[in-house]
Amino acid sequence: MTSPVPPPSPEGPWLVADIGGTNARFGLVVEPGARPAAVAVLPGAGHVGLPDAVDAYLAGHAGGARPVAACLAVAGPVNADLYRLTNTGWSGSATALGIPHVELLNDFEALALALPHLEGADLASLGGPDPAPDMVKAVLGPGTGLGVAGLVPARSGWVPVPGEGGHVSAPAVTDLEIEVIRALRADGMSFVDAEHLLSGPGLVRLRHGLGLVDGVRVEPLAAPEIVARVDDTLCARTVDVFCGLLGSFAANVALTLGAHGGVYLGGGIVPRIVRRINDSDFRRRFEANLVLSGYLTGIATTAIVAEQPALTGAAAWLAQRVADRESTLTAPGAPRSPSPSPQARSTAK
Incomplete structure (x- = not known):
């Protein structure tokens, strides 16, 4: 070194x-x-x-x-x-x-540093305008956990900004999301943060929590199975709730960093469900800020699909x-x- x-x-x-x-x-x-x-x-x-x-x-x-x-x-x-x-x-x-x-x-520092070098087939739009060049960028990604980082332009290149944004409070907005968190807490989770819901294990918890809210006992499934079972009502509902939460979380990251250069979503889950994210409430939730909705409307959201x-x-x-x-x-x-x-x-x- x-x-x-x-x-x-x-x-x-x-x-x-x-x-x-x-x-x-x-x-x-x-x-x-x-x-x-x-x-x-x-x-x-x-x-x-x-x-x-x-x-x-x-x-x-x-x-x-x-x-x-x-x-x-x-x-x-x-x-x-x-x-x-x-x-x-x-x-x-x-x-x-x-x-x-x-x-x-x-x-996630390394993932942030990759952003200026990704183009074309490396990326898939999740809504909004084209990312603004040479402005602050943000990257987040649900996988085994939930990573977050920023990327700031400097005189010679880019400076990555690591953080622990995955452990902020869960971005619950709807009555159903709040009920799920209450049910999980009553079931033994003393605290529910963003990573507890927006990750591979988070998909498992979300499905379990929805079952608790509905009063239905569900057999546990791993995250890849939940994503793959598109014809299963509870699995599909789990992914829909996941996408809505992801939109609110991405908006929080964009507002915190002033990410006019775009918010990029990576990790192991997002590339598998790009179409479902685009068909979900993700972008509406991203823009749904009563004070600064116009601010968020001008920020691109993009999936990283590169290998x-x-x-x-x-x-x-x-x-x-x-x-x-x-x-x-x-x-x-x-x-x-x-x-x-x-x-x-x-x-x-």
């Missing part, structure tokens, strides 16, 4: 990774400006820790090349070169990887590090874009 970032080459590529609670996704950048290649997804359960997963990926996919730099996006707290994944037992120091230069990011976008963001961060250094060397005294705080950063995913 102390050495400068050298440019990538086939013999000395950049390693980029998105390390989640279930899977570890890896790729290689072999030339400046290239998107990650040799992408592979390794199950976390098959490895004892991050160094073991990195070694396994390099042995199977790098063709003998050794990375000269790496950027790893992890779903958990980051503090300098230390990491701890929220939903697994993996923790340690990036120095154990044996790579000359390693950058650690929170996973492994966090790898693109990790590569963009290393490229920006190279650009920052070259700018400093060629123009002594020129201001540099600020770097993320070395304080602990986390978003459960």
Whole structure:
């Protein structure tokens, strides 16, 4: 983490990774400006820790090349070169990887950094105008958890802003949503936050809560089954409630960050239900603010449907590090874009 970032080459590529609670996704950048290649997804359960997963990926996919730099996006707290994944037992120091230069990011920081590099088939509109360029952007994503981050334009590139927005209060608006939360609390949940409803486990809780409200005992289903059972009335209703809550939550994020550059939705669930989101109450709920509805009407909402976008963001961060250094060397005294705080950063995913 102390050495400068050298440019990538086939013999000395950049390693980029998105390390989640279930899977570890890896790729290689072999030339400046290239998107990650040799992408592979390794199950976390098959490895004892991050160094073991990195070694396994390099042995199977790098063709003998050794990375000269790496950027790893992890779903958990980051503090300098230390990491701890929220939903697994993996923790340690990036120095154990044996790579000359390693950058650690929170996973939603990396996803935010990918936004300026996504286009065309990488994205799907969820309503509103085209995203405004060169303005603050926001990204959120329901998956294993609910991640949130911002992206702010600077003199040279973009600055990611991580946060813990997934753990704000649940964005319940309708009588039914309030009844569901009351039912879940009566059933043993002392507190219900946004992530408790807007995530994979959240879909399971929502379906259970709707059953409680209806006085119906329901057999538990996993989130993928709930999404897939489009002809099941309770599953379809669960997804509809989920989309409405997601619209209100996305509006809260947009208002908090002033995200005139658009609100982008990623994670593991949204790409599977883009059409259902567009057919739902999502966009109406996004704009439904009695004081600032016009403000929200002018903000785009967009789904990220690209494969492994966090790898693109990790590569963009290393490229920006190279650009920052070259700018400093060629123009002594020129201001540099600020770097993320070395304080602990986390978003459960």
